[in-house]
Amino acid sequence: PxxxxxxxxxxxxxxxxxxxxxxxxxxxxxxxxxxxxxxxxxxxxxxxxxxxxxxxxxEVFGLVPARLTPDCTALNKFAAIKHGWEVAERGREVRGVVSRLLFLGKRQEAMDRMAAAEYSPEQQKEMLARYDFLFRDGASPSITEVGAAEPEVLLGSDFFATESQKLAQDLDAIKVHMEKAAKERAAETAARKLEMDQMKAEMADLRLAMLQEREKLWVKREEIRKQQANPTPPSLFP
Structure with missing residues (x-):
């Protein structure tokens, strides 16, 4: 207007x-x-x-020029970190699956999994070299599958009785050893405390003897001072 x-x-x-x-x-x-x-x-x-x-x-007084574009790097920082975590987690999952397959002796299935996960030839060679001892001449997988035709064997408490007895004996031996070690530590602590008390008493006796000797020297000094022809005043006495 x-x-x-x-x-x-x-x-x-x-x-x-x-x-x-x-x-x-x-x-x-x-x-x-x-x-x-x-x-x-x-x-x-x-x-x-x-x-x-x-x-x-x-005129805008600032350290950086004024702009309307947001800082996408700062905004996406946590999203990028989370994405990195997810990628690493998926990589560890695939690596664990391949390791289990190789340990079970399923080499071809493990190679198919690594190919599906886009493993490089160097990575595939490294993974296969880890379990190469399973596929040498005369080597067999550490785990064998039990056939369904074999009958199931139910293990009762008598099967584990000897193991339980041995475990109980080991636990008793450990308990006795721990008690013995505790008693030895208590004895060492008591001996150390007694030694410290003796050292304190010896230091107190030495200090008392030093004070008595100093008193004797002072008395002798006073006698010598009084015997002088021109006795030194106490204020000037060094």
């Missing part, structure tokens, strides 16, 4: 550009006149001014 346009709060910048501005008039918004504004005479205070005759420059 004309009522607001006629206010012109920055008229002192437009009408009198040569005069020095007072400290209270200094701001961070500086007008940049274009060719039309520079050629036209200054507009007096309170006069009308058309839109677009003056361009304004906003």
């Amino acid at each position: 004309d009522a607001l346009r006629s206010v012109q709060p920055f008229s002192w910048l437009i009408a009198k550009p040569t005069e020095a501005a007072s400290p209270d008039q200094i701001g961070s918004v500086v007008p940049v006149p274009d060719s039309a504004t520079a050629a036209s005479p200054p507009v007096p205070d309170g006069g009308q001014r058309q839109d677009g005759t003056t361009s304004w420059r906003l």
Whole structure:
């Protein structure tokens, strides 16, 4: 509206550009006149001014240039970390499956799995070399499948009686050994405490003897001082 346009709060910048501005008039918004504004005479205070005759420059004081594009790297950081975790987890899962297949002796199935997982020839060679001892001449897999024709054997408590008895004996031996070690540690602690008490008593006796000897020396010193022809005053005595 004309009522607001006629206010012109920055008229002192437009009408009198040569005069020095007072400290209270200094701001961070500086007008940049274009060719039309520079050629036209200054507009007096309170006069009308058309839109677009003056361009304004906003000076933003910051360490980085102002931009509207978000920092996608910072936004996607945790997503990238999670994706890396998932990829590593899938790699470990495939590696575990291939290792189990090779351990069971299923070499071709393991090779198919590695090919499906896009293993490089070097990686396939490394994985096969881990279980190469299973496929040598005369070697058999460590695990053999039990046929369905063989009858099932149910193992009762009597089958594990000897093992349980041996385990109980081992536990008793361990318990006796632990108790013996605890008693030895307690005896060592008591002996060390007694030795420390004896050392403290010896130090106290030595200190008492030292104090008594010092008292005797002081008494002898006083006697020698009093026997002098010109006894030294106690205040000057070294």
